[in-house]
Amino acid sequence: MTVRRSMVERSVSTAPKPGATMCSPDMDVRARARVPEHSGPSGRRDRRGSPTMTDTATDSDNFDNFDGDRLPPTVAADHQTTLLEYRRARGRQHVRDWYAGLRIKKFPEDLRVFEHVLWSSRTQVVVELGTHLGGSTLWFRDRLRTLVGYGRVPEAIRVISVDLDQSRAAALLGSADPHFARDITLVAGDVTDPGLAERVERLIPSGARCLVVEDTLHEYATTAAALRNFAHLVPDGGYFVVEDGIVDDPDLCPPDMPGGVVPAITDWLAGDQGSAFATRRDLELYGVTSHPHGWLQRVRCRPAP
Incomplete structure (x- = not known):
């Protein structure tokens, strides 16, 4: 695979801020790491029209229905494909x-990182902001069930x-699992409403460790509101x-997306x-992510309520 000079890896500091105390029960923070400069998805065709993805689907196909046997289109990579084209x-x-x-609209590499994070932080409850069609909701539920099976977390997931x-x-989740409501709660609301966070907090079992995942409009206002209203749910080390901070990468941003995710985080x-x-x-x-700058860990302990 050809890598253009602009794609050369760079060193990125990941050390906590001065004076911060690490509170994670299992995962150590490495002081520095090397990650690709560009990471994430794009909805655009390759500029050179390189045929790096084969797909037999047509524009008329409905991708939003339950389909237990369908596979994603195949991505092919060879020695002539640049890294940017592949991404x-x-x-x-x-x-x-x-x-x-x-x-489910998530990279397998990001799902694997989520597995590491869920395990190391002993997450018992996932607060997902942005349900869409329920695929990731079901995926998170199944990962929590796995943690229970290994005795990593209590059974009240x-x-x-x-x-x-x-x-x-709700209809799609019911098609996949008629009993999904046993451990999945769907809440209708607007993340910019501070009262929504209070409603969600009342649904969390006392003492449960939470992971919050923000997957809403991928613009400044909603990202800032989600951080402001829901960050207090994250426990020490969580x-x-x-x-989708990738919307702020001009080389990889899907069309018609305003961006603002990374500035809101900053x-x-x-x-x-x-x-x-x-x-x-x-x-x-893993060198491919849709969430650059988006993996945030609480490193200073929460004040007592």
Whole structure:
């Protein structure tokens, strides 16, 4: 695979801010790591039209229905394919992927990092901001069940997933698992409403360790509101993951997306609330991620209520 000079890896500091105390029960923060400069999806065709993704689907195909047997399109890579072309093809592929018959729009590499984070932080409850079609909701629920099976967390697991309208997601989740409501709670609401966070918090079992995942509009206002309203749910050593910061990469951003995710993260980290968190760029482990700058860990212990 050819790598252009602009794609050369660079060193990124991941050390906590001065005076911060690490609170993670299991995962150490590495002082420095090397990650690719560009990472994430794109909805655009390769500039040179390189045929790096093959797909037999047509524009008329409905990707939003339950389909227990469907596979995503194949991405091919050879020695003539540049890294940028490959990343764009992977971006087009990831919005056509499936989990347990439901659409899931996440890179496999990011899902693997989530598995590491869930395990190390002993997450018992996932608060998912942005349900969409329910594929990732089901995936998080199944990962929590695995943690229970290994005795890593108590049995009272739950995914609390938030979106403006949950009717479509509820129907699709019911198609995949008629009993999904046993450990998945769908909440209808707007993340910019501070009262929504209070409703969600009441659903969390006392003492449960939470992971918060923000996957909403991928613009400044909603990202900033999600961080402001939900970060207090993250326990010491836990994580708040802001997804799809790739919208701020001009080489990889899908068309018609305004961006603002990474600036919102940067501004929030500079404030009092964000000063308790560190950006874990070393968790961009596999060279392909849709969430650059988005893996945030609480490194300063929460004040007692």
